[in-house]
Amino acid sequence: MGFEGIGAAVRRREDLRFISGRGNYTDDINRPGQLHAVIIRSPHAHARIKGIDAAAAKAAPGVVAVFVGEDMAADNLGGLPCGWQVKNKDGSPMAEPPHPVLAVGKVRHVGDPVAVVIAESKGAARDAAELVSVDYEVLPAAPTLEAAQKPGAPLVHDGVAGNICYDWHLGDKDAVDAAFAKAHKVGRLELVNNRLIPNAMEPRAAVGEFDPASGDYTLYTTSQNPHVIRLLMGAFVLHIPEHKLRVVAPDVGGGFGSKIYHYAEEAIVTWAAGKVKRPVKWTAERTESFMSDAHGRDHITVAEMAMDKDGKFLALRVHTQANMGAYLSTFAPCVPTYLYATLLAGVYTTPAIYAEVKAVFTNSVPVDAYRGAGRPEASFLLERLVDICALEMGLDRVEIRRRNFIPASAFPYQTPVALQYDSGDYNATLEACLKAADWAGFEARRAEAKKRGKLRGIGISTYIEACGIAPSAVVGSLGARAGLYEVANIRVNPTGSITVFTGTHSHGQGHETTFAQLIADQFGVPMSQVEIVHGDTAKIPFGMGTYGSRSIAVGGSAMVKAAEKIIAKGKRIAAHLLEASADDIEFKDGKFQVAGTDRAKALAEVSLAAYVPHNYPIEELEPGLEETAFYDPKNFTYPGGCHICEVEIDPDTGVVQVVNFCAVDDVGRVINPMIVEGQIQGGVAQGIGQALLETCVYDENGQLLSGSMMDYTMPRADDLPNIKVGTAITLCTHNPLGVKGCGEVGAIGSPPAVIGAVVDALKDYGVRHLDMPATPHKLWQIINANRPRMAAE
Amino acid sequence: MYDFAYHRPSSVADAVKLLASDPDAKVMSGGMTLIPTLKQRLAKPSAIVDLSGIKDLVGISVSGSAVTIKAMTTHAAVAASAEVKKAIPALAAMAEHIGDAQVRNRGTIGGSIANHDPAADYPGAVLALGATVHTNKRKIAADDFFTGMFSTALAPDEIVTAVEFPIPEKAAYVKFPNPASRYAMVGVFVAKGPAGVRVAVTGAGANGVFRHTAMEEALAKNWSPDALHDVGTAEEGLNGDIHASKEYRAHLVGVMAKRAVAKAG
Incomplete structure (x- = not known):
C-alpha cells in the first residue's frame, strides 16, 4: 500500500460507482407496490383558493388518491417547522406565520404545493393532475424586496404587518456613530446580492413507505441530514415518534444547502404512504426544482x-x-x-x-x-x-x-x-x-x-x-432550535476491519475517502480495511448532517475522539494478552506494543480477543471493540x-x-x-x-x-x-x-x-x-x- | 407526454399518406424540439410520423455549383463532411456549433428549417446562401420559405426532402449565443455568391430569420467590415427579453455582421 493517511492525495473511492452509473440515488429506489405522486403547484404568485374540484381526477384510470391541504389538516398534521428563531431589536420574536405542507386557503408563490395526485404510474398521475380544477382568485403579488416594502404592498401573510419577518441588529450603534462623526473619509456602497437557484445535478426525490404490520414508516429522501429530517418531520409535522420512522438519504447528487431543509414533498409521500398503505414516490422535474428548491442570497x-x-x-x-x-x-x-x-x-x-x-x-x-x-x-x-x-x-x-x-x-x-x-x-x-x-x-x-x-x-x-x-450552546443562545455537535461510532470488527458510522452525510464531498483516510491514519491500517457508513437513521447514531463545511471539523473530530476510546480500550486488552501494564502499552502503526520491547499485538489480534473473550480481562472490561463519541465544537x-x-x-x-x-x-x-x-x-x-x-x-x-x-x-x-x-x-x-x-x-x-x-x-x-x-x-x-x-x- | 400513435414509415410517400389521413399528426425528424415539447405536454398530437426510417432522406451530394443536403442528414454529418467543408466551409462550421454533441447527432437540417425556431442557426444559412428547399411537392426559394416565427410555407402534408445550397464565393456565420441556452441570441450569416450579397440574421428577429437589406447594399458596394460601420439595425421587430434588450440585439447584429464579413475574408 502507498501512503494513504492524512495528507495523501488518494483518489476518491466513491467515484467509480458514480461515474459508471452504479450509484444508488433516491430515484433509483423502487419499492414493491409503489405508487407515484405528482404535485399540483400554484401557477400564481398570490391567490386565494376558492375551491378545488378533484372528482374527475379521483375517477381517472389508475388514480388511487388525491389529497389537498384540508385532508392533511383533518389529520391534525403540523406545518413545516422553522429551526431558528431570530428576535427583533426590541427582543420580541420574529413573525413566524404558518407553513402548511399543502396550501390551505391561499397560495403564496408560483410553485406552492396545492394538491397531490397518487396513481399507479407517473403518467396516470400526470394525466389526472390535469383534471384537478383549482378555482383561484388571483391577488396582487409582492414578489421582490422592493415590491413587498412599498406602502400598501400586498400582504404575503395576513397577520404579518409590512411583510416584515424581523428587524434585527448586531453591534454597537453608538460607538459606530461616534466613529463616523470623526472620520477622515467614508467609503459608501449600495449593492444587491443577486438571488440564486441552486440546481444540484440530482433533482430532489422522496419515497415514503408504511408497513401496516409494524406501523413503521420509512422515508428515502435526497437529504444532507437524515436525522434532522426524521426529527423535524416526525415530531413537528406527522407526529410519528423516532422509533417508528426511518429516514434514509442514500447517494445524493449534490446539495449546496438546498437539501438541508425539510420540504413539503417528504411529508406528503410519508403521510400518503400511510393513508394508502402503499409506497409513494415523487421525483422533481427540473422545472419543479426551479420553483420549489429553496433559493439563495437575495x-x-x-x-x-x-x-x-x-x-x-x-x-x-x-x-x-x-x-x-x-x-x-x-x-x-x-x-x-x-x-x-x-x-x-x-x-x-x-x-x-x-x-x-x-x-x-x-x-x-x-x-x-x-x-x-x-x-x-x-x-x-x-x-x-x-x-x-x-x-x-x-x-x-x-x-x-x-x-x-x-x-x-x-x-x-x-x-x-x-x-x-x-x-x-x-x-x-x-x-x-x-x-x-x-x-x-x-x-x-x-x-x-x-x-x-x-x-x-x-x-x-x-x-x-x-x-x-457549531458550538451547540452558542447557537442555542442565538436562537437555534437544534444542537450542532456531531457523532461517530467506530466498530472494529472481529478480524480487525473497521466500520465507521458517521452522522455527517456525503453528497459529493468525498467523505467515503477522506474519512477512510483519517481512520486509516488513526489505526495504522490500509484504507481498504475501512468502511464509512452514513445516511440511514436505522444505522447511524443521531448526528446533525453535512452543511456549513462542518463534516471534517466536527464529524472528523468526533471520529478522532471515538478512535481514542478504542485505542484506550485496546491498550487494556493488549496489556492483558501481553501480561504487561496498560500504562506501558503504546499504539503505533496498527500495533499495541510494550514500550521498549518487540512484544506486540496487532489491532486484529486485539479485536479478535475482544469478540472471542476466552483470554480476556472480563472482570474489568466489557467484551467488544466499538465506541461512540459525540463532539461538540468549542x-x-x-x-x-x-x-x-x-x-x-x-x-x-x-x-x-x-x-x-x-x-x-x-x-x-x-x-x-x-x-x-x-x-x-x-x-x-x-x-x-x-x-x-x-x-x-x-x-x-x-x-x-x-x-x-x-x-x-x-x-x-x-x-x-x-x-x-x-x-x-x-x-x-x-x-x-x-x-x-x-x-x-x-x-x-x-x-x-x-x-x-x-x-x-x-x-x-x-x-x-x-x-x-x-x-x-x-x-x-x-x-x-x-x-x-x-x-x- | 400524452399518448399518441407512433409511425415509422420507410418512404416519403408513406409518410405523406399518414399525414394526409390525420390532420393532428406531427412529423418528427430529429425530435430535438418536438420531444421536449411533448415531454412538457405542450403538444398533444394524435400521431407521430417519425422520418428516421426513410433511408432516401439521408445524404450529401456536391455538384460543381451546389451542395445538396437531404433532409434527415444530421448536423454532425454536415459538420464532418469533407465535401461540405471544401465547397461551403461556412456551412460545415455552422453545423459544428449547433447545440451540443447529442443534439448534433440527432438534429437534422430538415427538422431545423421546418421548425423555424427564431433562435435556430440553419435558417440563417438557408436564407443567406439563397438555398432552395426541396419538398415532396415542389421547390421553394429560401426567400419564400420562412414566413414567421415557427412558421414556414410548408403545407400540413408537405415534407422537406432536401436543401440545395448554391456554392458561394465567400460566406461566414458568426453567432452570439444566449448565455443560458446557448441558442443564437444573434446570428449573422453573410454570403457573396451567385445570388449576390446576402445577409441573414437569426436569433434576433421576433418573426424569425430575416434579410438585412441595408447591410447587403453596403457590402455589395464594398465587401469589408468597414462598409458596415454606419449601417444600423432597426430595433423594431427584434426580440427583447431578460438576456438582451432590443437595443443590445440591434447592436450585436452589427458586431456579428462585421465579424462574419471579416471571417469570410
Missing part, C-alpha cells in the same frame, strides 16, 4: 466604512434587507443574521461595527442557505466596500488591506461582532496569492490586452468565513484566504472572459489535497457563476422568468478558467485535527474578486461598482453609455 444592502487619515478602518455601518420568500424555510432566519453580520469584521481590525437586517416576506420561493450561507453575502459586501475605500483614499487595493489586516500575532482575536477567531495569517495567504497571480506584472498584461482591443482588469479579495458549525473554525481574478472584456459585446484565477486558502490541516482542491475549484465555479452568469428573475406578477436552464445561466466548463489553487495553512487551535473546512471557501472568496476585476477593467468608464451578475448585456450598456464621454476626452 439581499439589498447599504454599507459605509469610516476611515482615518491613513485609511485605517474606524467603523462599519451596514443596513441589509433580506428576502425570506413566501415562508420560512428550515434555517432561513439565521442566514442573513448570525451567518452574515457576525462576519462583517472580515480579516480587518475595524473596531466598531453595527448591522441592521430587515427580513422580508415576498411572493417568491423560500430563500435559505446556499453554499456559503450568509458568508458570501458578507464577504462580497465587505470586499467590494474595501475596494471603494481604496478609491476614496487614493490607496492601492492591496495596501489598504495590509494596513487593516488583523496581524498574525493578534490571535485569538475577538471581533466586535461576537466571533473570536482562533488562528490565521492573512498576510501569508495574500503574499502567496499575489505571487501566484503575478499581481506585480499585471499592468503589462493590461497593456498587451489593450493592443488586442480587450479591456483587462484584476480583482482581489481577502476573505474570512466561519464554518464547522468554537467555529475560520478558514480564510486570498482570491485574485483577472478578466478580459470585449468592449464590442460586453462579454467577460475570466482569464486567470488564483486562490490561496487557509483551510487548516489538509487530509486529502486532491479533494480539497476539488472542493475549492467547485466553490470558485459557483462563485464565478454568481458573479457573471446566474440570477433569478421574477416579473412584477411573481412569475419566474428564469425558470429553466433555457433562461437561468448555470456556469459551464467553457465559462471557467483553469483555476490555480494553493493553500497556506494555520492550524485550527481548538479541534484535535487542526482542520477548518474547505467546502464553501471557493464560493465565499471568489465573487468579490471577479467583480473587482470587472470594475477594474472598466475603470476608465467611470465604474466604481456594479451588481452581479456582470452579464454581457449589463456591461455593454455601461460601455455604450460611457462611450461618447470617452470619445470626447
Whole structure:
C-alpha cells in the first residue's frame, strides 16, 4: 500500500460507482407496490383558493388518491417547522406565520404545493393532475424586496404587518456613530446580492413507505441530514415518534444547502404512504426544482466604512434587507443574521461595527442557505466596500488591506461582532496569492490586452468565513432550535476491519475517502480495511448532517475522539494478552506494543480477543471493540484566504472572459489535497457563476422568468478558467485535527474578486461598482453609455 | 407526454399518406424540439410520423455549383463532411456549433428549417446562401420559405426532402449565443455568391430569420467590415427579453455582421 493517511492525495473511492452509473440515488429506489405522486403547484404568485374540484381526477384510470391541504389538516398534521428563531431589536420574536405542507386557503408563490395526485404510474398521475380544477382568485403579488416594502404592498401573510419577518441588529450603534462623526473619509456602497437557484445535478426525490404490520414508516429522501429530517418531520409535522420512522438519504447528487431543509414533498409521500398503505414516490422535474428548491442570497444592502487619515478602518455601518420568500424555510432566519453580520469584521481590525437586517416576506420561493450561507453575502459586501475605500483614499487595493489586516500575532482575536477567531495569517495567504497571480506584472498584461482591443482588469479579495458549525450552546443562545455537535461510532470488527458510522452525510464531498483516510491514519491500517457508513437513521447514531463545511471539523473530530476510546480500550486488552501494564502499552502503526520491547499485538489480534473473550480481562472490561463519541465544537473554525481574478472584456459585446484565477486558502490541516482542491475549484465555479452568469428573475406578477436552464445561466466548463489553487495553512487551535473546512471557501472568496476585476477593467468608464451578475448585456450598456464621454476626452 | 400513435414509415410517400389521413399528426425528424415539447405536454398530437426510417432522406451530394443536403442528414454529418467543408466551409462550421454533441447527432437540417425556431442557426444559412428547399411537392426559394416565427410555407402534408445550397464565393456565420441556452441570441450569416450579397440574421428577429437589406447594399458596394460601420439595425421587430434588450440585439447584429464579413475574408 502507498501512503494513504492524512495528507495523501488518494483518489476518491466513491467515484467509480458514480461515474459508471452504479450509484444508488433516491430515484433509483423502487419499492414493491409503489405508487407515484405528482404535485399540483400554484401557477400564481398570490391567490386565494376558492375551491378545488378533484372528482374527475379521483375517477381517472389508475388514480388511487388525491389529497389537498384540508385532508392533511383533518389529520391534525403540523406545518413545516422553522429551526431558528431570530428576535427583533426590541427582543420580541420574529413573525413566524404558518407553513402548511399543502396550501390551505391561499397560495403564496408560483410553485406552492396545492394538491397531490397518487396513481399507479407517473403518467396516470400526470394525466389526472390535469383534471384537478383549482378555482383561484388571483391577488396582487409582492414578489421582490422592493415590491413587498412599498406602502400598501400586498400582504404575503395576513397577520404579518409590512411583510416584515424581523428587524434585527448586531453591534454597537453608538460607538459606530461616534466613529463616523470623526472620520477622515467614508467609503459608501449600495449593492444587491443577486438571488440564486441552486440546481444540484440530482433533482430532489422522496419515497415514503408504511408497513401496516409494524406501523413503521420509512422515508428515502435526497437529504444532507437524515436525522434532522426524521426529527423535524416526525415530531413537528406527522407526529410519528423516532422509533417508528426511518429516514434514509442514500447517494445524493449534490446539495449546496438546498437539501438541508425539510420540504413539503417528504411529508406528503410519508403521510400518503400511510393513508394508502402503499409506497409513494415523487421525483422533481427540473422545472419543479426551479420553483420549489429553496433559493439563495437575495439581499439589498447599504454599507459605509469610516476611515482615518491613513485609511485605517474606524467603523462599519451596514443596513441589509433580506428576502425570506413566501415562508420560512428550515434555517432561513439565521442566514442573513448570525451567518452574515457576525462576519462583517472580515480579516480587518475595524473596531466598531453595527448591522441592521430587515427580513422580508415576498411572493417568491423560500430563500435559505446556499453554499456559503450568509458568508458570501458578507464577504462580497465587505470586499467590494474595501475596494471603494481604496478609491476614496487614493490607496492601492492591496495596501489598504495590509494596513487593516488583523496581524498574525493578534490571535485569538475577538471581533466586535461576537466571533473570536482562533488562528490565521492573512498576510501569508495574500503574499502567496499575489505571487501566484503575478499581481506585480499585471499592468503589462493590461497593456498587451489593450493592443488586442480587450479591456483587462484584476480583482482581489481577502476573505474570512466561519464554518464547522457549531458550538451547540452558542447557537442555542442565538436562537437555534437544534444542537450542532456531531457523532461517530467506530466498530472494529472481529478480524480487525473497521466500520465507521458517521452522522455527517456525503453528497459529493468525498467523505467515503477522506474519512477512510483519517481512520486509516488513526489505526495504522490500509484504507481498504475501512468502511464509512452514513445516511440511514436505522444505522447511524443521531448526528446533525453535512452543511456549513462542518463534516471534517466536527464529524472528523468526533471520529478522532471515538478512535481514542478504542485505542484506550485496546491498550487494556493488549496489556492483558501481553501480561504487561496498560500504562506501558503504546499504539503505533496498527500495533499495541510494550514500550521498549518487540512484544506486540496487532489491532486484529486485539479485536479478535475482544469478540472471542476466552483470554480476556472480563472482570474489568466489557467484551467488544466499538465506541461512540459525540463532539461538540468549542468554537467555529475560520478558514480564510486570498482570491485574485483577472478578466478580459470585449468592449464590442460586453462579454467577460475570466482569464486567470488564483486562490490561496487557509483551510487548516489538509487530509486529502486532491479533494480539497476539488472542493475549492467547485466553490470558485459557483462563485464565478454568481458573479457573471446566474440570477433569478421574477416579473412584477411573481412569475419566474428564469425558470429553466433555457433562461437561468448555470456556469459551464467553457465559462471557467483553469483555476490555480494553493493553500497556506494555520492550524485550527481548538479541534484535535487542526482542520477548518474547505467546502464553501471557493464560493465565499471568489465573487468579490471577479467583480473587482470587472470594475477594474472598466475603470476608465467611470465604474466604481456594479451588481452581479456582470452579464454581457449589463456591461455593454455601461460601455455604450460611457462611450461618447470617452470619445470626447 | 400524452399518448399518441407512433409511425415509422420507410418512404416519403408513406409518410405523406399518414399525414394526409390525420390532420393532428406531427412529423418528427430529429425530435430535438418536438420531444421536449411533448415531454412538457405542450403538444398533444394524435400521431407521430417519425422520418428516421426513410433511408432516401439521408445524404450529401456536391455538384460543381451546389451542395445538396437531404433532409434527415444530421448536423454532425454536415459538420464532418469533407465535401461540405471544401465547397461551403461556412456551412460545415455552422453545423459544428449547433447545440451540443447529442443534439448534433440527432438534429437534422430538415427538422431545423421546418421548425423555424427564431433562435435556430440553419435558417440563417438557408436564407443567406439563397438555398432552395426541396419538398415532396415542389421547390421553394429560401426567400419564400420562412414566413414567421415557427412558421414556414410548408403545407400540413408537405415534407422537406432536401436543401440545395448554391456554392458561394465567400460566406461566414458568426453567432452570439444566449448565455443560458446557448441558442443564437444573434446570428449573422453573410454570403457573396451567385445570388449576390446576402445577409441573414437569426436569433434576433421576433418573426424569425430575416434579410438585412441595408447591410447587403453596403457590402455589395464594398465587401469589408468597414462598409458596415454606419449601417444600423432597426430595433423594431427584434426580440427583447431578460438576456438582451432590443437595443443590445440591434447592436450585436452589427458586431456579428462585421465579424462574419471579416471571417469570410
